[in-house]
Amino acid sequence: MPETAIKDKCKRCMLYADSRLFCAQLSEDELCELSDRSRTLSMKRGDTLEDEALAHWPIVAIDGGVLSMQHLLQDGRKTIAAFFMRGDILDLRNVTNRNRGALIALGKVSLCRLSPAVFEQVMAQNAKAQKVIWENLRDQAFRAFDHSGDIAKKQALEKLASFIFECRNRQEHFGKTELIEIPVRRIDLAEYLGMQPETVSRCFKDLEKRGILEAQSLGAVRITNVPLLRRIANGDKDVSTGRDGEGGIKILKIA
Amino acid sequence: MPETAIKDKCKRCMLYADSRLFCAQLSEDELCELSDRSRTLSMKRGDTLEDEALAHWPIVAIDGGVLSMQHLLQDGRKTIAAFFMRGDILDLRNVTNRNRGALIALGKVSLCRLSPAVFEQVMAQNAKAQKVIWENLRDQAFRAFDHSGDIAKKQALEKLASFIFECRNRQEHFGKTELIEIPVRRIDLAEYLGMQPETVSRCFKDLEKRGILEAQSLGAVRITNVPLLRRIANGDKDVSTGRDGEGGIKILKIA
DNA sequence: CGGCAAGTTGAGCCAGGTCAACTCCGGTGG
């Protein structure tokens, strides 16, 4: 086998197969070098990336599934600070400060622990690859900013509406539609949005009753009234409280 | 004047004067090139970085003061999604998607709009500078993750305690002490933590009454019981509800 | 088909939001 042959594990991996993602930016030599010194990993729901393992493999690239960063409070309350999905790259080098959340899989997750040395080398030499990871990190940061804004002052219904748009934005790249995949369970969603599973359930129900969306299953919804959902997400009280009495369809002027 | 002379504006700027910050990593040539093609800016409270200006100058480095990213809801509710302070670098290239928050000064802010071309060039060539900005962006992202976790499920008192530690962490670099500077007004703090100014006020009062901190002024506090404040920040209900009746001083076992 | 976690529904209650009144403080002008 020639030493530049691309490994099977890479051919099967979306980080390489999707031309917008990190590994697709690498030269064959770079990819093989990286591949040789990196390790793939499969996780199932509840599996945690342990600190010890992260010390040796602090750089993690997600191939598929949803990985969460969770913060556990002393009395058992849990929160999910962020979701990481296909294409996201986490750099945990020297992130020992504070109570960095635990990284826990929310379902089947496949990921690749990248060699820090090769990663650093690629980052220094390959401008295209550098751009991709820089923009990915920036997206993570801005997504977190948006999310902070969402959960700080919005009401339950508004948070859920915002979340549905967040899902929509993420999968936009993979083909836009009003059929939105909800890649996490209700219970995880509740922890991400800072509310109770009961409240999440009631809010979904409410949106359905108003004819704004239809549940296809627990894992997918179809938006049937995008503008109205957008107005709810943007905190328009006239619709979010449903005070117009007509199923929230009527459009009121904005003060 | 030799063309490599460092400009006065740079000598006065902490981004250069602080050896850990971005401009201090540059060679004299790089710094002069960057300086020539960049523009400093002073802002006062309420000033906004307009979209139009950001289109031309999408990269902003903070020299001093506090810049906020604010989201405005349609009915007037405001939230502050993030604070940016000395050393933070914002890259807003191609961040037109979604409702990116407005960038608004919370006091006197001095910043430098960097030339995207030179920034990109430095990022590609200067490994030390690249490391600094990469770590800065990563810190921004992790800070945002922490913040999301904080405001999602914590109660008011716990959020405030967490925020005080966030302030402490930020100024740790500049000399550690229990005297913590609160660099923003109560009203901004309320918007950042997703609560009302009234509630912020009540929580400060509460912490003082329990002997956990002393207000030096509106802009600074001294922590007098760090472990207890930490336990509150970590969501220990036994202390945060004050149910032990002894001013919250008594240490209870953790379940 | 059994077992269990996830999700839903209902009833009651409380942390913190809301509103209104008041105080404090820095800046401004006579």
Next chain:
DNA sequence: CCACCGGAGTTGACCTGGCTCAACTTGCCG
């Protein structure tokens, strides 16, 4: 130097969105 002003901060009283707890149903996996 003081009177004035306006925004920020504080305090108190009241009220409500969503948390809590408990019971029930659904869906998934072996």
